[in-house]
Amino acid sequence: MLENNSSSGLIQLTDQEFKTLVNFVHSKYGINLIKKRVLIEGRLSQTLHQKGFTSFRQYIEFLQADRTGAEMTNFLNKITTNHSYFARENEHFDYLANTVLPYMERTRGNRHDLRIWSAGCSAGQEAYNIAMTIDQYFGPKKFQWDTTILATDISMDVLHRAKAAIYPENNLTNVPPIWKRKYFKLQPNGEYQVCDKIRKEVVFKPLNLMEPFYFAKPFDIIFCRNVMIYFDTPTTDRLIEKFYNVTAPGGYLFIGHSEVVNKELTKYHYVRPAIYQRKE
Numbered sequence: 001m002l003e004n005n006s007s008s009g010l011i012q013l014t015d016q017e018f019k020t021l022v023n024f025v026h027s028k029y030g031i032n033l034i035k036k037r038v039l040i041e042g043r044l045s046q047t048l049h050q051k052g053f054t055s056f057r058q059y060i061e062f063l064q065a066d067r068t069g070a071e072m073t074n075f076l077n078k079i080t081t082n083h084s085y086f087a088r089e090n091e092h093f094d095y096l097a098n099t100v101l102p103y104m105e106r107t108r109g110n111r112h113d114l115r116i117w118s119a120g121c122s123a124g125q126e127a128y129n130i131a132m133t134i135d136q137y138f139g140p141k142k143f144q145w146d147t148t149i150l151a152t153d154i155s156m157d158v159l160h161r162a163k164a165a166i167y168p169e170n171n172l173t174n175v176p177p178i179w180k181r182k183y184f185k186l187q188p189n190g191e192y193q194v195c196d197k198i199r200k201e202v203v204f205k206p207l208n209l210m211e212p213f214y215f216a217k218p219f220d221i222i223f224c225r226n227v228m229i230y231f232d233t234p235t236t237d238r239l240i241e242k243f244y245n246v247t248a249p250g251g252y253l254f255i256g257h258s259e260v261v262n263k264e265l266t267k268y269h270y271v272r273p274a275i276y277q278r279k280e
């Protein structure tokens, strides 16, 4: 395929450029772009023009040479979706409140701490939703518990938004009015900010799930929902195993309802759709 050097129109990927880009992004981030050729051309052409590049070859060289990772973040932001909202797949938060937290409380004895990870947290809705569920569950006893939530994402852009914790009203459509009053502050421009008490419960950090991860202590609860949709099967299988290795005995993994854990391979015990538990 010929390169298109027009100064403002769509820049097309050659077959070789597309192959190089697919291999590079897959090896480094586990993201499978094989079906995204048209999407990449559509979403990245303007970036190439802005940077003065006339071909994807030049852009890919720039991407590979950028040790800061800033351009990769920009690239991933353009081709992946960070879409998230409060009370997404709400049955997970119900299960957390009705089954997981009572189980943890029963089995904990005097150790009043829970380690929780929202992996691929986007702009923080999931992590704050977990914090609200915990606050609601423990009520006045909450102060006795350390339940700090680690929330990570590859994109610095979403992490900045997550720390600010300000959301348009349509992000809260599924939030019960009583929670809206209890856990959000209405802003003068009609947006909503998560209240300070809940914001203090979440720590945001950048983390690429494709890289090895180690933690001082294992997690009791891991949420990784609607992240693996980008990954191919071997990458997903490896990631699930990595999660298993950092899950405490009795700990839970929540995935998105459209995502799949290979039940033949995993050591997690299947609990119900999109919920798994490490038994020992």
Ligand SMILES: C[S@@+](CC[C@H](N)C(=O)[O-])C[C@H]1O[C@@H](n2cnc3c(N)ncnc32)[C@H](O)[C@@H]1O
Pocket (backbone or CB within 6 Å): 029, 030, 080, 081, 082, 083, 084, 085, 088, 119, 120, 121, 122, 123, 126, 152, 153, 154, 155, 158, 207, 208, 209, 210, 224, 225, 226, 227, 230, 256
């Ligand atoms: C659709 S959002 C899911 C947000 C939230 N978990 C939910 O279910 O609403 C997917 C997030 O995964 C992040 N992501 C994609 N690949 C990643 C990787 N390799 N490491 C860490 N985060 C990644 C994206 O930046 C994006 O914010």
